[in-house]
Amino acid sequence: MSLSPRYTAIPFRERLTLPFREGLPFRGRLTLPIRGRLAAVIAAVMAVVAAATIVIGVLVGVQRPLPTAADALKVALSQVGTTEDAAGGSKFNQWFMSSPYARAGVERDGGSVGDYANASWCDMFVTWVGDKAGVKGMGGDAFTPSHARWFKDQGRWGTVPKPGAVVFFSWSGGGIDDIDHVGLVIRDNHDGTIRTVEGNTDDAVKIRTRSTDSVVGYGYPDYGH
Structure with a gap:
């Protein structure tokens, strides 16, 4: 046309x-x-x-499903063999210092963020695992008694060694105020011992077998199934 x-x-x-x-x-x-x-x-x-x-x-x-206990343990076990430096610090100390948990600790306990550089890092390791695995309800701290109290206040505290639970130890057999060390439960051996993965044990991340006689209690993160 x-x-x-x-x-x-x-x-x-x-x-x-x-x-x-x-x-x-x-x-x-x-x-x-x-x-x-x-x-x-x-x-x-x-x-x-x-x-x-x-x-x-x-x-x-x-x-999107919540991370499981197996996810957290996979992250933790990937660090087995990691050691601290000559000054007593580790990669977990360095990470913790850059996290909001360090600032919260300073506000609560005083001091400075730099004080965490070479401090005992067993709880910093647990906190790092929770963060890297994306676990909710893990909490975060460098002072084990405060971390244990946090779980108790959240209603996530008990006496059953579930896989992925945060386990708190007192070598003297005391209560929360006497907690010395912390790790993650791998499994209950059902013989009065548990298998754990821990940071800052002999200056490294290692797998241990511990007597439940030294356990003060367990914190239960919010894991998926």
Whole structure:
């Protein structure tokens, strides 16, 4: 179909719709493709796709399962053999100093963040494991009695050595105020001992077998199943 000179002389923007010439097998008005309309359609489609992507992302985030005890233990066991430096510090001390747990400890106990550089790091190791594994309800501290009290205050304290539980030890057999050391339970051996993975034991991360006689209690993180 050719347009009459009368229409071809009109600028494109001003001739968006044209009547059909007489004699054609159909009647009506011809609407030429409009760039603006096409762009609007494309923009609408892109908006729908973007919205769907956001919704899917939110749903995936909501439905993402919590880390399990096995996930936390996998992280902990990957550090077996890690040792401290000559000054008594470790990678876990350095990480802890950059975490909000160090600042909270200073606000509570005084001193400075730098004081954690070469401090005993068994609880810093446990805190690091919880953070790296993305575990909720692990808490975080460098002072074991305070960490134990936190679990108790959260209603996550007990006497059953579940895998992944945070186990608190007192070598003198005392209570929470006398806690000396902390680790993670690997398993209950059902013979009065437990298998654990601990930091700052003989200046390294190691697997140990401990008597439950030295256990003050267990903190239970919020693990998935």
